[in-house]
Amino acid sequence: MTDNKEKDQVLACIDGSRSTETVTDYAVWAGQALAAPLTFLHAINNPHAPAKTDLSGNMTLGGREKLLEEMVELEEKRGKLERERGRALLADVLSRARDRGFEGPDELLRNGDITEVILDLQDAMQMLVLGKQGKDGDAVAMHVGSHLAGILSMIHKPTLVTPLEFKRPESFLIAYDGSPTAYKLVEMAANTPLLQGLPVHILMVGEEKQGNWDKIQAANTKLQKAGFDTQVAIRQGKVDEAVSMYIEEKNIDLLAMGAYGHSPIRYLVLGSTTTKMIMKANVPLLVVR
Amino acid sequence: MNWYRIKQEWFSNMRGDALSGLVVALALIPEAIAFSIIAGVDPKVGLYASFAIAVVIAFTGGRPGMISAATAATALLMITLVADHGLEYLLAASILAGVLQIAAGYIRLDRLMRFISNSVMTGFVNALAILIFMAQLPELTNVTWHVYAMTAAGLAIIYGLPKITNVIPSPLVTIVVLTLIAWFMNIDVRTVGDMGEMPDTLPVFLFPDIPLNLETLMIILPYSAAIAVVGLLESLMTQNLLDSLTDSKTSKARECKGQGIANIVSGSMGGMAGCAMVGQSVINIKSGGRGRLSSFLAGVYLLILVVFLAPVLTMIPMAALVAVMIMVSIGTFSWGSIRDLKKHPMSTNVVMVMTVIVTVATHNLAYGVLTGVLLAAMFFANKVGQFMHVSSRLSEDENDPRHRTYEVIGQVFFASTEKFLESFDFKDDVDKVSIDLSKAHFWDITAVGALDKVVVDFRREGIEVEVIGMNQATATIVDKHAVHNDPDAAEKLMGH
16 A cells, blocks of 8 residues: 555556546546545556576576566566656646646556556545546557557446547446446446536437336436436447447446446456447547446 | 456466466476486476375465475485485375474464565575575586586576577477487486486375374474474465565465465375476466466476476486586575675674574574574664663752653663673762652563562662663563554553
């Protein structure tokens, strides 16, 4: 843990990739809407691995000690550079956040794997903002930032996954399946200042039968009571495809969805619906557990 | 259970792991054969063991990327069991060792590792290196000059080739070249085939064929206990080493249980007990291995290579194996420890050297480590015992003449009570003595006994005794004096 123990902050992860500026903008938007303190986090991950692979299978006198020495020497330089780079990056981001009108954003530079750093800070945040793309950029465009899937599978706080371009959300969509998780999502949406006043669409993917209409109506009532301007719809097809079509059709600016559980095998082989949605959608995703 | 973590540990470095697994498998084969020979069993016992342990530990171990297989440390403990009772008892002993290790994992015996100082660990690896080297000597005595020439050539290749390229494992080249030379030139030297049976089939599950009674248990238990202890020692040490190489922290308790399961499976498949290997694990990291996949694949490659190449493996001259094992021995030795002998305090050096001497004399690393730990504890007690000082002053108050006050500062316990007793002058011409303990710590009953004696001795001389600050000083005796979970306690201990 860190001394940065301020509760209920919005934590935004930046890594210097193309998504950094967008993450900043969305974080500022979230911080302002929630009236919460905003901290920008950059994690330096030193891989702690030998620089070059040596397949000689050889053991030499003192080789063990030398290996550690060599690694330390190399990583020391790399670590220093990364740290300077990280500081500069955070300074840029902070000034951008101030330009966007956010007063007194905080910065946090940590050493370690981003996933573990975030999990350490879990209790101190009310929301996480991070970019869809990892640092390696376009090469893994279809593969979602390499850490994202892991972070999403372990975090218990609402997480905003940003696309590449910023657009101030003026409407949002709830992907609803009638499950208890999904109803919790509706409750959260009804209560959070983040989405207050935005027109909301509730979409269910499935058959157009009475049972489904009943389920969706429950959500609708809840949101209407909270003062939302609502629209409901049921579409058929694969979840990820139907949802992204609806988003395009209705010009939705933000998608809220639950992080649904999957069988482990399916997760290992296919990834989750959430990750598929992240790949397809061009709008920010608010993932709630 | 977190599936993301499993994915990370297994599949985050697939290419690196696939390659390093092969390098490790090639290095494991000669070692498994050599360690079988040490234990006095057929090479197939070590090879099956290495396969089973490497594969099982990939799933059950606590440390991804660490390599476990048949090892010298455990093989050395089996020699007399095999000689006196045969292979089946060894298999049973391996299974029992596994059970003990699982139990150790559950009662968190891994925490005892903190009592093993760096010098003991250094002594451990150095002793291991010496024993591996000594195990090669029978192959180098009463042999023709061919063997010496081939061993020398082997070492030349092993250490020369990496200077040119480090894309091919040099021990592999050594083995291939020497085997070809021996075969083409038809040199009559001992080969691996002369040492016993090679694996010809895939291993099968079979419970050892032994009578299940108390007598059997009494035969195997001492061996199993030694194997369990030494196996865990080397495994946890290797885990520490890898954790510091990759700057990470992994579960020791899981490693203990994992080693246990691996040994049970190995014993049931006709393999001997093993543990983690320092050298192989470093080779794995150097070759780019990180994940659990590397250990798994090393085991699988090993089995495939061995089963298909068994006829070829029998032709490997022992000289080639000896050359590889000399490399392993040299690589295992901690060179820095010799360099540091001058720098380190004498007590540290004595601990390291005694660990080595006792191990080499008994061929049992457990005895060596025990000696080292005991010596280290004694040296430590001796050092801390010197942090005790008794000063005295005579009262200057005219109303209170002939009153001497002793002030005790520091640690009073079994190692310092003698000095404590000597600090009081019973022949002194005084009427009253005060003993101020408020800056002292009494750690054990020995210390309290010494104080009682001081009080009694003064009284017998007719001198009145008053003890000040007794309660604070003896607070440390209570075992539950919980310094570790009361942040203020340590402060009080230093301060009062």
